Amino acid sequence: MSTNTESTLQELAQNIEGILFWKGEAVSKKKLIEMFECSEGQLEEVLKHIDNETKNRGISLVQTDSEVELRTSKTVSKTIDQIQKDELSRDLGKASLETLAIVCYRGPSTRKEIEYVRGVNCQSILRTLEIRGLIEREEEGSRILYKPSIDLLGHLGIATLQELPEIDKVKGMIEKHEENTEE
Amino acid sequence: MSTNTESTLQELAQNIEGILFWKGEAVSKKKLIEMFECSEGQLEEVLKHIDNETKNRGISLVQTDSEVELRTSKTVSKTIDQIQKDELSRDLGKASLETLAIVCYRGPSTRKEIEYVRGVNCQSILRTLEIRGLIEREEEGSRILYKPSIDLLGHLGIATLQELPEIDKVKGMIEKHEENTEE
Amino acid sequence: MPFEIKHSAYSGPLDLLLSLIEKRKLFVNDISLSQVTEDYLSHIKNLGGLTEGENHQLFPLHDVSDFIVIASTLILIKSRSLLPELSLSGEEEQSIEDLEDRLKEYQKYKSLSAHIEKLFRLHPLFSKQYIPPSKRKNQTSVFAPAKDISVANLQSGIWRVIESFPKKQVLPKVAVRKVKSLEEVIQDLTKRMTEALTYSFKQFTDGEISKLHGMNKKNDVEDSENTDEKEVVAKEQKVTVIISFLAMLELVKQGMIYANQHNDFGDILMESQQVGTPRY
Numbered sequence: 001m002s003t004n005t006e007s008t009l010q011e012l013a014q015n016i017e018g019i020l021f022w023k024g025e026a027v028s029k030k031k032l033i034e035m036f037e038c039s040e041g042q043l044e045e046v047l048k049h050i051d052n053e054t055k056n057r058g059i060s061l062v063q064t065d066s067e068v069e070l071r072t073s074k075t076v077s078k079t080i081d082q083i084q085k086d087e088l089s090r091d092l093g094k095a096s097l098e099t100l101a102i103v104c105y106r107g108p109s110t111r112k113e114i115e116y117v118r119g120v121n122c123q124s125i126l127r128t129l130e131i132r133g134l135i136e137r138e139e140e141g142s143r144i145l146y147k148p149s150i151d152l153l154g155h156l157g158i159a160t161l162q163e164l165p166e167i168d169k170v171k172g173m174i175e176k177h178e179e180n181t182e183e
Numbered sequence: 184m185s186t187n188t189e190s191t192l193q194e195l196a197q198n199i200e201g202i203l204f205w206k207g208e209a210v211s212k213k214k215l216i217e218m219f220e221c222s223e224g225q226l227e228e229v230l231k232h233i234d235n236e237t238k239n240r241g242i243s244l245v246q247t248d249s250e251v252e253l254r255t256s257k258t259v260s261k262t263i264d265q266i267q268k269d270e271l272s273r274d275l276g277k278a279s280l281e282t283l284a285i286v287c288y289r290g291p292s293t294r295k296e297i298e299y300v301r302g303v304n305c306q307s308i309l310r311t312l313e314i315r316g317l318i319e320r321e322e323e324g325s326r327i328l329y330k331p332s333i334d335l336l337g338h339l340g341i342a343t344l345q346e347l348p349e350i351d352k353v354k355g356m357i358e359k360h361e362e363n364t365e366e
Numbered sequence: 367m368p369f370e371i372k373h374s375a376y377s378g379p380l381d382l383l384l385s386l387i388e389k390r391k392l393f394v395n396d397i398s399l400s401q402v403t404e405d406y407l408s409h410i411k412n413l414g415g416l417t418e419g420e421n422h423q424l425f426p427l428h429d430v431s432d433f434i435v436i437a438s439t440l441i442l443i444k445s446r447s448l449l450p451e452l453s454l455s456g457e458e459e460q461s462i463e464d465l466e467d468r469l470k471e472y473q474k475y476k477s478l479s480a481h482i483e484k485l486f487r488l489h490p491l492f493s494k495q496y497i498p499p500s501k502r503k504n505q506t507s508v509f510a511p512a513k514d515i516s517v518a519n520l521q522s523g524i525w526r527v528i529e530s531f532p533k534k535q536v537l538p539k540v541a542v543r544k545v546k547s548l549e550e551v552i553q554d555l556t557k558r559m560t561e562a563l564t565y566s567f568k569q570f571t572d573g574e575i576s577k578l579h580g581m582n583k584k585n586d587v588e589d590s591e592n593t594d595e596k597e598v599v600a601k602e603q604k605v606t607v608i609i610s611f612l613a614m615l616e617l618v619k620q621g622m623i624y625a626n627q628h629n630d631f632g633d634i635l636m637e638s639q640q641v642g643t644p645r646y
Contacts, residue, residue: 010239011258013241015259015262017241018255018258018259018260018262018263019255019259019262019263021242021253021494022255022259024495025307025496035266057196058196058197058200059204072492073491076198076202076205077490077491078489079202079218080201080205080492081490083218089487090488095377097483098381098475098476098479101475101476101482102475104482106475116468117471118377118378119378119436119468119472120378121432123532130302130303131302149304151304154490154492155486155490157485157489158485159491164481165485204494205493207496208497208502271510272510272512276514280519280520281526283515283523284520284521285524287524288524302532313498314499315508315509315511315512316508316509316510317509317515334511340517341517347517347520347521353525357528
């Protein structure tokens, strides 16, 4: 019984890793669940398994809440950077940096929320970042939320948002703040 | 000494696996030896190592005498064939239709131009449209232009794009949008 | 006071405000806010005073209105710090608290954005390279149309795209109202401050009288005389500050004129050159 579950998991892991490799781009978790008729819990377990197996390897698993992608590992970036002809600019403007910091650290945010924090109209910067593929919109009821894309995580060299520096501290602060304001 | 060699080997394995993943196609062994300034023996050792690590995984190493490539494992190929079939027959949906419409109405366009008009990153959608044979790329110097395929025109039942309804009006509006924001 | 930093160096009013505070090595609170009010106002005055040749540095008008809205709250804070006698409405108190909170919140994300800046493309994780079908080995080209591909669907698709084009920047109604209310705030404050000032002068005069009185009475006690003298000096300084502040308010009011003029046009599209034309 237990071996059976394990072998199913192993098989699922193989399949999902294969699909992710074949796709070569971000795949939505919802789609994977549909594809393999598995539960969300099973998928998370499988992804954890793949993530573990790819530790210290040349390939790594990058994840957001909704998507997952196989990418090269941090160790390989230098080598590829050297091979790649077109050097990508490392410069992001102030408006971009602030907006990205908000969606990364604060979590998915509406345009209004981002504008409240930044104190300026953000219509055009959000459009620019969306065109560059650094942020994505997600519809939640009638609200449109902006959130980091997998490509942004790739650019930042992190596998999940949890790897962002200071993220735990900030998350704690935000929760505390919200508790306070609720009073 | 031995640990040092091992760590070098480990690092080399990571890099080579990463490069093979990133390339997504067969790479000549000679090139890898040049790239990493290693010996043939070292390369063989590394490839053996990667081959071992990818046993029972979704990705596996395929080798000839002169070339090496990462591919999806055989066990997964059936699943992938099925998924590919499903994907190729699936309806396009709103986002893809919008992108395809831009390519048709605007005429040959770079990815940047398409994204600018749509206001959203279109990389993944353009790939899907290309894989389905709905659009084709045309290389013009270093630029890549996307245009509707002849098969698509046939499917739409039109001889030229000029036959698209409201084409002049739409073109004018797109041009106006592009002029406005360029300032 | 000329600003050595170009306007484009700020991503918005909170950025400007924060950098003014940090330049003085202060913490964000109502005291530091009142200390940088003049710097801030002289800065936004410059926003309207740029020559046309420099107009690439201009903010779109809706951004200018964002700057002005913050200015209104700063003026309240400054007024209160200068004249504690000035009573503020609940709403005014709230706007001061909100600004402090917002600035602290903004400060947090601004400092976090340094991590993003540092990490961005430092050691990126790469996707598998995409190889177009035309460049793949042993791959036959496919044509896989879908049921929903039709001329009609392309037509409706392109219209959805056109409808999603960003609308030209129209001065938002809310901002117009806020800009208007800023002028009201200034007029109102000028009036209230003049009244409070009169009261201060009265106090000042009273002080003078009591001082004279004291001098007459305790001619021989030097210490108390000194204390009184200090008090007078302090009050004189205060009055000077208030007078210069009122003069400054005038300047701001003049600065407002250009924003007001836009108001007259109502919801008209804003051209940066119009914004750039100096109005004083």
